[in-house]
Amino acid sequence: MNNATDYLAILRDDIPLIDVRAPVEFAKGAMPSALNLPLMNDSERAAVGTCYKREGAQAALRLGHQLVNGELREQRIEAWLQACAQHPQGYLCCARGGQRSHIAQQWLRERQVDYPLVVGGYKALRQAAIEATHQRIQRPLLLVGGCTGSGKTLLVRAQTNGIDLEGLARHRGSSFGRTVQPQRSQASFENHLAAALLKITPDFWLLEDEGHAIGANHLPDIVRERMAQSPLVVVDEPFARRLERLREEYFVQTLRAYIERDGEETGWRAYAEYLRHGLFAIRRRLGLQRFEQLSVRLESALSEQQRSGKSEAHFAWLAPLLEEYYDPMYRYQLEKRAPAIRFRGTFEDVSAWLAAL
Template sequence: MPTSLNPDAFFQTPGIILDVRSPAEYVQGHIPGAVNFPVFNNEERALVGTCYKQKGKDKAIELGLAIAGPKLANFVADAKILATDREVKIHCWRGGMRSASVGWLLETGGFNVTLLIGGYKGFRRWASSLFSVPQKIIILGGMTGSGKTEILRALKNMGEQVLDLEAIANHRGSSFGALGLLPQPTNEQFGNILGMEWAKFNRSQPLWVEAESKRIGLCRIPQEIFEQMEKAKIIEISRTRQERVKLLVEIYGEADINDLIAATKRIHKRLGGVRAKATINFLREGNLAAASDLILHYYDKTYSYDLEKRSGTIYQVNVSGLSAIDAAILVQQKSQQL
């Protein structure tokens, strides 16, 4: 019989993770690194589900077996390609019939099989429970264009624990935040990735996190993590406005002008009619520096407002003229003094 393990032990076990749910379930959210290995396609899963509701469990099982039966040989062959070491870890939605059936089949086919207790649903509960575990957090704050992301990367290279929420969300957290990046994950998948990352952190060591609002584009930071962020100490970096404008030009200089104009129109009311019109005119002229300078007026006010709502102590560090590496060294030194 396949071994059944809870998430902590499951992830420590060798082998590829096979998610035997339907492709639609997988796309909505999955364990990071898992490979979709569906027992039913989307249409087949819908048929079995309808049968279960209308005719009961026994008839649904019969229909499921009729659909899956012809695929059994292919399951084994496909698994051999994916897991040349014959080590596989399998889960479905609740750790029920789909994973148990595929587990039995692959074990019969010579694989060493591990099942996830509770399935994907159990994984979600496990991940959510981790977010409530206290973590020493240091918030890296600073107005738009201060280079916080680059400093976080430098801190990570220096051996510090870093949670890059914007990288996970594929978004920079502003109206312009999606430009030049891959599509965002679903909010469910955002939480899944966070769960796997959160499980790795040493609770006794500080974790650096960039100051963020509750939402990063379409992704929402779990409430348990956000509450810890709000109470954390804040190291706020500052740079000259000229440096900040230059960095924004570097980030968005290759973006399509029409996309930049569309992003500006989304904050038209908050930017103010006159300022928004002037920004769009600068963009059409190709003067990204002047446009960025005007846009900073809005984002500086937004940042200051969000910062005032946090209860953590704020420590100022001026990094004007410094590279990301030198700035990281400075903020690291500051954190050691706290």
């Protein structure tokens, strides 16, 4: 049994990790291939931490063994045993490769299962992820820009050298960008980005032109700095094609995703609330009078979609929202970066241009 120190290989190859940290720690930051099977839950960890501060390490260790004992101990060992059987090439991981992963390793060994751990734990993996991003993003970058609905994300996903930042962030980058999956913590987003950058070594990276944040996730400073220095290819799509693409993505696929997650009735309510929230988030920028007008059209479109199943009625509020808000805002930003533009054309033109590269 060899404990792991090749952190980049763990990230690059999606090596399974049995992460024995408490759920609250896991939620703050985790590796892409990690499964959270804690040695102690949040309240148990808090009690042990308080004991450590008041009475020292030995007293805290004794309390930990008292809290995780008997049937509870058996349940947690059983969960680890199942995970070990499912992921025989994996590793145990705790915060720093200290007592928790060693205790889990010892309890498994008592069941005749020899399972290695990550030396240095999550902290070492996290540092490796930060350094990997800094190093890998130094390769040349090309950004894909264009107004909302131009198909930028589709273009990036279609290229072997594409890094789908919005997919990693679980957000589409606008006030309507929320997906049915909750966003990851900032650290987890950065860890997923590092893993994606480690998987291939292209001549250049292809990234979507993004702002400093994608929903609640912020791009690492080094990534934003490199993007600001990088050339740009712009997708110019006819307005009608953009509307149709957005209709399919926001009003068809999104509704389907909510219903699949929540069921017909609850899913519909969640979908309607998602659209209302997106419009409400930009009400001050729209002006309250325009916001009220578009809200009335949104409610009418929702009623029509619920009645007939057709989503074209949403164009009554989406089209003016693009023409009056999103398009002018993006074109203003694009004008400031005109010298960086290397090519512009339709979705097909840009696809062909990228293929020729």
